[in-house]
Amino acid sequence: MRNGTNHKSRLxxxxxxxxxxxFLARKDILRAxxxxxxxxxxxxxxxxxxxxxxxxxxxxxxxGSVSAVRDRYSSDVIISPFNQKSYIEGSPRIVSMARxxxxxxxxxxxxxxxGRIESGYQTRTRLNDLLDRAGGLVVGINPAEEDAVxxxxxxxxxxxxxxxxxxxxxxxxxxxxxxxTPIVSPGxxxxxxxxxxxxxxxxxxxxxxxxxxxxxxxSKVGEVDQRIFMPERELRALIGRADYNVDEIAIKLKDRALxxxxxxxxxxxxxGEVARIQTSEEAQPKFLNDVKATFAILGDIVGSIGLIVxxxxxxxxxxxxxxxxxxxxxxxxxxxxxxxxxxxxxxxQSLFYAVIGTGIGLLILYGFLQPYIxxxxxxxPFSDGILVATLGGTMLRVLILLVATVxxxxxxxxxxxxxxxxxxxxxx
Amino acid sequence: xxxxxxxxxTYSSAAGDVxxxxxxSFEVAxxxxxxxxxxxxxxxxxxxxxxxxxxxxxxxxxxIDGVNILxxxxxxxxxxxxxxxGYIFQDYAVLPLLTAxxxxxVPLLMQGLSAEEAGIKAxxxxxxxxxxxxxxxxxxxxSGGEQQRVSIxxxxxxxxxxxxxxxxxxxxxxxxxxxVLEVFLALHRQGQTMVMVTHEDEYAALAxxxxxxxxxxxxxxxxxxxx
Numbered sequence: 001m002r003n004g005t006n007h008k009s010r011l012x013x014x015x016x017x018x019x020x021x022x023f024l025a026r027k028d029i030l031r032a033x034x035x036x037x038x039x040x041x042x043x044x045x046x047x048x049x050x051x052x053x054x055x056x057x058x059x060x061x062x063x064g065s066v067s068a069v070r071d072r073y074s075s076d077v078i079i080s081p082f083n084q085k086s087y088i089e090g091s092p093r094i095v096s097m098a099r100x101x102x103x104x105x106x107x108x109x110x111x112x113x114x115g116r117i118e119s120g121y122q123t124r125t126r127l128n129d130l131l132d133r134a135g136g137l138v139v140g141i142n143p144a145e146e147d148a149v150x151x152x153x154x155x156x157x158x159x160x161x162x163x164x165x166x167x168x169x170x171x172x173x174x175x176x177x178x179x180x181t182p183i184v185s186p187g188x189x190x191x192x193x194x195x196x197x198x199x200x201x202x203x204x205x206x207x208x209x210x211x212x213x214x215x216x217x218x219s220k221v222g223e224v225d226q227r228i229f230m231p232e233r234e235l236r237a238l239i240g241r242a243d244y245n246v247d248e249i250a251i252k253l254k255d256r257a258l259x260x261x262x263x264x265x266x267x268x269x270x271x272g273e274v275a276r277i278q279t280s281e282e283a284q285p286k287f288l289n290d291v292k293a294t295f296a297i298l299g300d301i302v303g304s305i306g307l308i309v310x311x312x313x314x315x316x317x318x319x320x321x322x323x324x325x326x327x328x329x330x331x332x333x334x335x336x337x338x339x340x341x342x343x344x345x346x347x348x349q350s351l352f353y354a355v356i357g358t359g360i361g362l363l364i365l366y367g368f369l370q371p372y373i374x375x376x377x378x379x380x381p382f383s384d385g386i387l388v389a390t391l392g393g394t395m396l397r398v399l400i401l402l403v404a405t406v407x408x409x410x411x412x413x414x415x416x417x418x419x420x421x422x423x424x425x426x427x428x
Numbered sequence: 429x430x431x432x433x434x435x436x437x438t439y440s441s442a443a444g445d446v447x448x449x450x451x452x453s454f455e456v457a458x459x460x461x462x463x464x465x466x467x468x469x470x471x472x473x474x475x476x477x478x479x480x481x482x483x484x485x486x487x488x489x490x491x492i493d494g495v496n497i498l499x500x501x502x503x504x505x506x507x508x509x510x511x512x513x514g515y516i517f518q519d520y521a522v523l524p525l526l527t528a529x530x531x532x533x534v535p536l537l538m539q540g541l542s543a544e545e546a547g548i549k550a551x552x553x554x555x556x557x558x559x560x561x562x563x564x565x566x567x568x569x570x571s572g573g574e575q576q577r578v579s580i581x582x583x584x585x586x587x588x589x590x591x592x593x594x595x596x597x598x599x600x601x602x603x604x605x606x607x608v609l610e611v612f613l614a615l616h617r618q619g620q621t622m623v624m625v626t627h628e629d630e631y632a633a634l635a636x637x638x639x640x641x642x643x644x645x646x647x648x649x650x651x652x653x654x655x
Binding site: 012027032332336337420422 | 477482483503506507509510511513515517521523524525526530533534535537538539540543566582
């Protein structure tokens with residue numbers, strides 16, 4: 001019975017301390033210097049953004065690469081030959097089947113052959129002078145269909161896109177040109193002094209043919225920038241592919257989320273027996289996922305340091321605040337206000353700054369930064385970086401920040417409140 | 429009401445121990461207006477801090493209303509100060525970010541009163557000390573005398589058993605000091621037990637009883653005759 005009474009009394013004391021803490025915190029916040037409050041909130045906003053944005057950009061940098069591979073190369077579903085096959089058997093039937101799927105928006109079929117481009121042969125004076133050479137995949141496409149799936153025409157950085165009736169015209173990936181990939185390495189061959197309008201020699205399947213560079217593409221996707229594109233009719237003639245069997249079929253869906261359904265539908269139709277069907281996720285190079293995981297860890301490390309800095313910042317703010325009001329804390333204790341009530345008031349003040357700072361940070365993040373960077377990606381050398389800030393991840397960081405705030409607000413308040421009441425009042 | 433027996437307070441410092449109180453004993457009766465005087469450094473404020481539970485004596489006993497206050501835990505001491513005592517500080521000690529009413533409300537809220545009840549009691553206490561027109565002023569908008577009255581209102585609002593006042597007129601001009609003393613006398617007439625430290629003989633003379641401290645000991649214990 002006595003224990004029950006004590007428990008009730010303790011609960012009442014706690015509730016009263018909470019009420020008085022709220023009262024004191026509210027008055028302190030309302031009547032504090034507005035510029036001081038704004039400065040603290042500003043610091044908290046920056047701290048929150050530091051916590052979310054740095055990690056988000058690091059992950060977004062790779063996410064940008066992942067998106068680029070999907071949007072500019074594989075599209076939502078990609079069909080490719082099995083390793084032991086050199087092309088997809090029954091391609092016309094599969095292309096037709098893919099076009100007939102209810103979720104399909106557009107389809108492109110690609111003929112692919114390993115080839116080489118040579119330049120400088122016109123100006124050499126001796127036959128055994130070395131030529132500039134670069135090896136890549138020569139890809140025959142229907143320009144309109146490829147553009148509908150991967151937006152290839154939008155990746156042209158110089159010159160013009162292919163037309164279906166182009167003859168002896170190619171567009172060339174930036175990785176094959178020294179001016180775009182100025183790397184001198186024994187393992188990497190690039191063409192110097194080749195640009196739009198240059199005549200180059202295309203060598204494939206034992207045939208050499210002079211073609212003109214009509215355009216240069218730069219996609220920041222290795223698979224694309226290492227390629228040489230030409231109209232399918234031209235390549236088919238060069239490699240003698242009369243059966244219309246192709247080497248890649250990329251399918252763009254109306255809704256990306258339906259990739260698994262599309263894959264299953266194609267598998268049910270037996271496509272899986274003659275070729276490999278992959279969703280864009282499955283077709284991602286493994287290293288991208290590894291780099292993504294690595295950058296996520298890096299982001300967490302940077303975020304953790306940010307969190308520690310934030311905690312120290314809050315600690316200093318509350319500690320300075322409490323120290324400068326040490327006398328008044330002494331007076332509060334002197335007139336009978338409990339230590340708990342005073343501590344609650346300081347915790348609530350630090351929570352207030354954190355909540356407002358975080359709220360403004362969330363507004364900036366989702367109202368401005370994320371949509372802006374999505375529209376204007378950060379131009380990294382190998383990726384168009386976006387800002388990845390999932391709601392779940394952000395909320396977790398908000399929670400961590402608030403918990404850190406409570407701790408960082410409580411400790412200095414506790415230190416000051418524990419001091420001798422009389423010493424605090426007399427300023428000793 | 430208050431029984432002090434052989435109270436000793438020693439401060440330790442680099443220069444050695446300083447005995448601020450050297451075995452002080454006295455009693456204060458319920459409803460008595462009790463003054464403690466003495467020169468600067470005589471130990472009068474130190475004595476008040478011990479009586480007001482703001483400091484712990486080195487030795488001796490203090491009983492207030494039958495409670496041995498030296499046996500109380502820190503939490504119990506805080507609760508005792510809250511419920512049983514009122515304290516008026518020398519430099520007013522009002523909270524700068526709270527209005528006059530809010531300053532008085534704080535201990536009332538801490539006693540568990542609702543904001544509305546606390547507000548009513550606070551306003552009544554402020555009106556009793558003549559601050560009806562300054563209820564919503566911040567301390568920065570009040571004169572020294574008015575701030576001291578807020579401090580008095582805060583000390584009396586919860587009807588404590590004893591009010592302690594530490595040099596309440598030290599920072600006030602003579603006219604304001606007399607006004608503050610008038611408030612004390614009015615409270616005393618209503619039966620309030622009061623213990624006041626002052627170095628002004630004129631104000632000490634208003635008390636029922638005056639003890640004079642000298643070098644940590646009671647040098648004189650005088651009961652004033654009232655007309």
